[in-house]
Amino acid sequence: MTGCSGSSTATVRPNKWQEIRLVSYPVGEPHDGNFALVEVEAPDLEVGEYLVSNEWISLDPAQRLRMNPNSAGYLPPFRLGEVPASWAVGRVVSSRNPSVAVGACVLHNSGWSECAVLNGCESRPPRLIDRHPALRSVDFLGPLGWPGLTAYAGLFDVGRAQPGETVFVSAAAGAVGGMVVQLAKARGLRVVASVGTREKADLVGREYGADAVVCYRDGDIRELLPRVAGNGIDIYFDNVGGDHLEAALASMRPYGRIVLCGSIASYNDSEAGRAPANLFLATAKGLILHGFLARMYEHRWDEFSDHMRTLVERGQMKAPMTVVEGLEAIPQGFRKLFSGGNVGKMVVRIGQ
Amino acid sequence: MTGCSGSSTATVRPNKWQEIRLVSYPVGEPHDGNFALVEVEAPDLEVGEYLVSNEWISLDPAQRLRMNPNSAGYLPPFRLGEVPASWAVGRVVSSRNPSVAVGACVLHNSGWSECAVLNGCESRPPRLIDRHPALRSVDFLGPLGWPGLTAYAGLFDVGRAQPGETVFVSAAAGAVGGMVVQLAKARGLRVVASVGTREKADLVGREYGADAVVCYRDGDIRELLPRVAGNGIDIYFDNVGGDHLEAALASMRPYGRIVLCGSIASYNDSEAGRAPANLFLATAKGLILHGFLARMYEHRWDEFSDHMRTLVERGQMKAPMTVVEGLEAIPQGFRKLFSGGNVGKMVVRIGQ
Numbered sequence: 001m002t003g004c005s006g007s008s009t010a011t012v013r014p015n016k017w018q019e020i021r022l023v024s025y026p027v028g029e030p031h032d033g034n035f036a037l038v039e040v041e042a043p044d045l046e047v048g049e050y051l052v053s054n055e056w057i058s059l060d061p062a063q064r065l066r067m068n069p070n071s072a073g074y075l076p077p078f079r080l081g082e083v084p085a086s087w088a089v090g091r092v093v094s095s096r097n098p099s100v101a102v103g104a105c106v107l108h109n110s111g112w113s114e115c116a117v118l119n120g121c122e123s124r125p126p127r128l129i130d131r132h133p134a135l136r137s138v139d140f141l142g143p144l145g146w147p148g149l150t151a152y153a154g155l156f157d158v159g160r161a162q163p164g165e166t167v168f169v170s171a172a173a174g175a176v177g178g179m180v181v182q183l184a185k186a187r188g189l190r191v192v193a194s195v196g197t198r199e200k201a202d203l204v205g206r207e208y209g210a211d212a213v214v215c216y217r218d219g220d221i222r223e224l225l226p227r228v229a230g231n232g233i234d235i236y237f238d239n240v241g242g243d244h245l246e247a248a249l250a251s252m253r254p255y256g257r258i259v260l261c262g263s264i265a266s267y268n269d270s271e272a273g274r275a276p277a278n279l280f281l282a283t284a285k286g287l288i289l290h291g292f293l294a295r296m297y298e299h300r301w302d303e304f305s306d307h308m309r310t311l312v313e314r315g316q317m318k319a320p321m322t323v324v325e326g327l328e329a330i331p332q333g334f335r336k337l338f339s340g341g342n343v344g345k346m347v348v349r350i351g352q
Numbered sequence: 353m354t355g356c357s358g359s360s361t362a363t364v365r366p367n368k369w370q371e372i373r374l375v376s377y378p379v380g381e382p383h384d385g386n387f388a389l390v391e392v393e394a395p396d397l398e399v400g401e402y403l404v405s406n407e408w409i410s411l412d413p414a415q416r417l418r419m420n421p422n423s424a425g426y427l428p429p430f431r432l433g434e435v436p437a438s439w440a441v442g443r444v445v446s447s448r449n450p451s452v453a454v455g456a457c458v459l460h461n462s463g464w465s466e467c468a469v470l471n472g473c474e475s476r477p478p479r480l481i482d483r484h485p486a487l488r489s490v491d492f493l494g495p496l497g498w499p500g501l502t503a504y505a506g507l508f509d510v511g512r513a514q515p516g517e518t519v520f521v522s523a524a525a526g527a528v529g530g531m532v533v534q535l536a537k538a539r540g541l542r543v544v545a546s547v548g549t550r551e552k553a554d555l556v557g558r559e560y561g562a563d564a565v566v567c568y569r570d571g572d573i574r575e576l577l578p579r580v581a582g583n584g585i586d587i588y589f590d591n592v593g594g595d596h597l598e599a600a601l602a603s604m605r606p607y608g609r610i611v612l613c614g615s616i617a618s619y620n621d622s623e624a625g626r627a628p629a630n631l632f633l634a635t636a637k638g639l640i641l642h643g644f645l646a647r648m649y650e651h652r653w654d655e656f657s658d659h660m661r662t663l664v665e666r667g668q669m670k671a672p673m674t675v676v677e678g679l680e681a682i683p684q685g686f687r688k689l690f691s692g693g694n695v696g697k698m699v700v701r702i703g704q
Contacts, residue, residue, distance in 0.1 A: 065632075075636075241632070255648075260635045275627030280593070282643030283612045284427075289641040291634030296607075 013051065013094040015042050018327050019113035022078050025069050029338065032331045034067070042115070045096045049119045052106050052126075054090035057113075057348040058141040059330065061262060061337050085111040087146055089129065089137050090350075105129040107140045112330055114350055124295075134313045142345040143179060143308050143319040146294050150261060151179035152304045153297035156187075158290050159235045159259045163188030166230060168248055171239035172210060173200035175319075175345035176261060180237050181208040182317055189235075192228050194221060194244065196340040203343065207318050222247040237261060246276040252287055260291035320344035326351075365403065365446040367394050370679050371435050371465035377421050381690065384683045386419070394467070397448045401471045404458050404478075406442035409465075409700040410493040411682065413614060413689050437463040439498055441481065441489050442702075457481040459492045464682055466702055476647075486665045494697040495531055495660050495671045498646050502613060503531035504656045505649035508539075510642050511587045511611045515540030518582060520600055523591035524562060525552035527671075527697035528613060532589050533560040534669055541587075544580050546573060546596065548692040555695065559670050574599040589613060598628040604639055612643035672696035678703075 016039055023036045045051060063086055066078045078084050088111065092104045097120065100106070108126035110116035118126055129140050142148060154176070155161045167184050171177040172193030181204060184191050193210040195201050201213040212228035214221070225247040232253035238245055239262045248258060282289060297304075311317035322342040324333035327350065336342055370391050378386045397403060415438055418430045430436050440463065444456045449472065452458070460478035462468035470478055481492050494500060506528070507513045519536045523529040524545035533556060536543050545562040547553050553565040564580035566573070577599040584605035590597055591614045600610060634641060649656075663669035674694040676685035679702065688694055 260631070262635065275629050275631050277627050279612075279627050282641060283614065283645065285643065286645065286648050287643050289634060291637065291639050293635065293638065296638050 012053075013042070014053065014115060016040060017042065017114035019083050019111075020327055020330055021081055022067060022084055023080060025077075025080070026064075026067055030064070030067065030331065030335060035331050037328055043117060045094060045117065046119075047096050048121075049117055050092050050095035050097045050100045052088075052090040052108060052110075052116045052118060053093045054088045054114055054116065054350045055352060056089045056138045056141055057111070057327075057330075057350060058087040058145075059324065059334050059337060059346040059348060060086055063334070064338070083111045083113050085109050085124075087141055088113075088116070089140050089145075090116070100128070105137055107145060112327065112348075114327060132309070132313075135309070138321060138347055139312060139319065141347050142175060142321065143312050143317050144305065147175040147345060148179060148308050149297060149301065149304050150176045150294040151183055152308065153294060153300055154237060154259045154261050154292060155180050155183050155235075157297055157300065158292045159237060159257050161187060161189055161235055164190075165234035166190040166192060166232070166253075167235040167237060168192045168194075168225070168229070168233045168251070169210075169237045169239070170194045170244045170248075171262075172204045172208070172213070173197075173343055174239060175342075177237070177239050178204065178208055178344055179317065179319065181210050182311070185209040186311065186316065190230070192225075192230075192233065194225070194240075200340075200343065203320075216244070222250065225251050232256075235259065242276075246278055249276055249278050249281045249287070252281070252285055254285045256285065256287050258287060258289040260289055322346045324348045364405075365394070366405065366467060368392060369394065369466035371463075372679055372682055373433055374419060374430050374436055375432060377429075377432070378416075378419055382416070382419065382683065382687060387683050389680055395469060397446060397469065398471075400449050400473075401469055402444050402447035402449045402452045404440075404442040404460060404462075404468045404470060405445045406440045406466055406468065406702045407704060408441045408490045408493055409463070409679075409682075409702060410439040410497075411676065411686050411689060411698040411700060412438055415686070416690070435463045435465050437461050437476075439493055440465075440468070441492050441497075442468070452480070457489055459497060464679065464700075466679060484661070484665075487661070490673060490699055491664060491671065493699050494527060494673065495664050495669050496657065499527040499697060500531060500660050501649060501653065501656050502528045502646040503535055504660065505646060505652055506589060506611045506613050506644060507532050507535050507587075509649055509652065510644050511589060511609050513539060513541055513587055516542075517586035518542040518544060518584070518605075519587040519589060520544045520546070520577070520581070520585045520603070521562075521589045521591070522546045522596045522600075523614075524556045524560070524565070525549075525695050526591060527694075529589070529591050530556065530560055530696055531669065531671065533562050534663070537561040538663065538668065542582070544577075544582075544585065546577070546592075552692075552695060555672075568596070574602065577603050584608075587611065594628075598630055601628055601630050601633045601639070604633070604637055606637045608637065608639050610639060610641040612641055674698045676700045 018039050021036050024034050026034045069077050087109055089107050092102050095102050106126050109124040167189050169177050169180045172181050173195045181191050191210040193204045193213045194216050201215050204210045205213045214224040221243050229251040233251050234256050236248035236258045238260050320343050373388050375388045376386050421429050439461055441459050444454050447454050458478045461476035519541050521529050521532045524533050525547045533543050543562040545556045545565045546568050553567050556562045557565045566576040573595050581603040585603050586608050588600035588610045590612050672695050
């Protein structure tokens with residue numbers, strides 16, 4: 001049992017804490033010099049504010065997009081000197097907000113810091129987390145949090161997955177991809193997956209239950225995919241973009257749906273991302289490419305949450321975590337996201 | 353009054369006729385040597401067959417795709433020696449089919465030939481055309497035929513256009529684009545259009561009623577579009593692909609729809625078509641890119657036909673034609689499709 005989900009423990013209000021700030025915009029792969037570890041004094045709380053001591057912080061590929069100063073159309077770029085926002089889960093250690101008790105567990109978006117001062121007026125509102133004994137607090141950064149909603153809404157709302165259909169999932173050992181595979185299998189779809197290593201292929205095939213797994217480093221995904229696509233793909237859940245999207249377009253069945261969830265292949269590129277050269281096939285086959293962000297389906301949170309909790313409690317939703325120890329290891333861990341160095345969700349453990 | 357729609361005239365059953373065959377696959381822009389004009393003897397009709405003497409033949413950009421020997425995913429490539437299929441309208445001059453009378457007017461897909469022997473079992477079934485005095489037979493290659501259904505289904509079924517929304521239409525002086533502009537205006541949308549020449553801009557603005565028109569040859573469409581896109585585009589009706597699609601992605605409002613109808617910008621490329629480098633914006637904005645072919649909406653023919661006939665009969669649907677005279681002028685006319693040499697539908701007049 002980890003963190004918030006246990007019984008209340010004595011809380012300590014820190015006088016100072018550490019945070020990571022973005023001090024220069026990376027070009028290509030981020031390096032340590034783009035970030036600074038800074039110690040800050042705890043401020044006095046205003047009325048309505050509360051202080052959260054973080055237990056787990058999420059590292060997400062999409063944060064890289066906000067480290068481009070000209071990031072257009074997505075969330076605005078991080079400012080230099082700013083703490084990069086990311087989801088985190090922690091415990092309230094001090095509160096001047098009558099609706100938030102000391103000891104409460106909170107999922108919030110305040111980023112790479114040991115602590116956060118919140119007031120409930122954040123643009124991405126914090127969520128109080130139910131303490132259910134079978135759940136770990138870190139799961140609220142994975143299957144029970146935004147990655148889980150991404151997988152659920154992407155597969156069922158955007159992809160309109162139906163039993164008997166074939167879904168192709170890229171980055172299938174990643175946080176979202178792994179859940180998509182398991183949700184699809186539980187719903188009765190045939191699952192074809194791609195991963196970057198043999199070890200990940202084992203995980204996705206044996207543990208998650210994918211029907212066929214290709215390792216894209218064994219060759220060109222555009223040649224590998226047709227060998228396992230059978231009669232073709234009804235749904236492609238795209239976590240990658242680039243060659244994978246091109247391969248999927250070629251193997252899609254008529255009237256198929258492509259769920260545009262992410263394109264990690266291009267996040268580190270200062271040039272715009274590589275686009276599929278065969279997009280015209282969408283016209284010929286009557287395909288739908290549908291982009292989305294999980295926040296667009298936040299209204300589905302309760303249904304998603306019930307569904308996923310049941311799977312997690314029954315042990316039917318495996319959600320391995322790659323754990324980075326401490327704030328100071330964040331830059332290195334963050335880099336690993338882009339070289340396939342994580343299995344499942346990458347999270348940072350803080351002060352435990 | 354032209355052709356079939358007039359009263360029945362004496363019919364002559366020809367003994368021989370001319371047709372155009374594809375004799376080599378073009379690389380890049382087609383040239384005269386890719387085609388041969390051949391005279392053929394009229395065969396004796398079998399039971400069930402009937403002979404149509406063509407009055408009008410359609411020239412369509414998408415035919416170019418079938419002149420690539422490796423055309424994947426779309427219709428199969430034309431074989432060498434084959435008459436390139438295209439829609440044509442003509443009169444029955446001889447019939448051994450009890451359901452098709454001599455004198456009937458037929459819309460069929462038998463291509464670049466003065467005559468066609470049909471039997472009703474074609475993969476794209478012929479349609480008998482109602483003789484309505486206000487309609488010209490050539491209109492069944494335009495607003496009352498497949499280009500009309502393309503515009504109608506693309507805008508309303510695929511694009512789900514609603515009054516008050518803003519639609520951006522590329523190739524807006526072309527056969528499909530021009531009808532999209534007029535259908536959208538009649539439904540109460542704001543229309544932003546792009547064309548290739550000042551003359552076409554006049555046509556689209558003054559005659560079709562577009563609210564704003566840019567001439568993409570005046571600069572980079574990615575810079576021109578934002579100046580007229582106002583608060584952003586809800587629907588992009590894409591007849592072009594390439595830079596236009598990239599420009600549209602940048603100017604789309606959240607949850608917008610992109611109707612992937614054609615990508616004429618790439619049809620002559622032996623390399624795969626240029627793809628939008630900013631496709632990731634579809635994820636950030638929750639966009640839908642939806643490809644389609646008109647045949648996927650053939651079940652909408654009757655509703656479309658009623659709607660469009662009313663507009664045509666009232667003079668509310670202008671459908672100018674660019675007329676090529678005679679079979680022998682087809683190669684030259686076909687080339688002009690790709691250099692912006694047509695206004696509205698390009699058609700070939702046969703033996704009138």
